[in-house]
Amino acid sequence: MDNEFPKVERYVIASDVSGRDGIGIEVYSGDEMLLEVFRDDTKKVREVTLYQKDLNLALVEQAIELFKKEIPWEFQE
16 A cells, blocks of 8 residues: 555545544455544544454554544544
């Protein structure tokens, strides 16, 4: 994928307006989602959700950096 984030095999930018209001990135290995970094505009928080146990720290750190690069930092009203 991106040489800047070699641990991130594949990611998707995804917005959610059903149960929560915001945008984030979903990180995958093959078809399996490993983690999500999400900006929740309703709660005004940024969250990381892990879908796999014992993820490589470098992967998590790179996913957070990728989120900061791809997703606007400011909350939307």
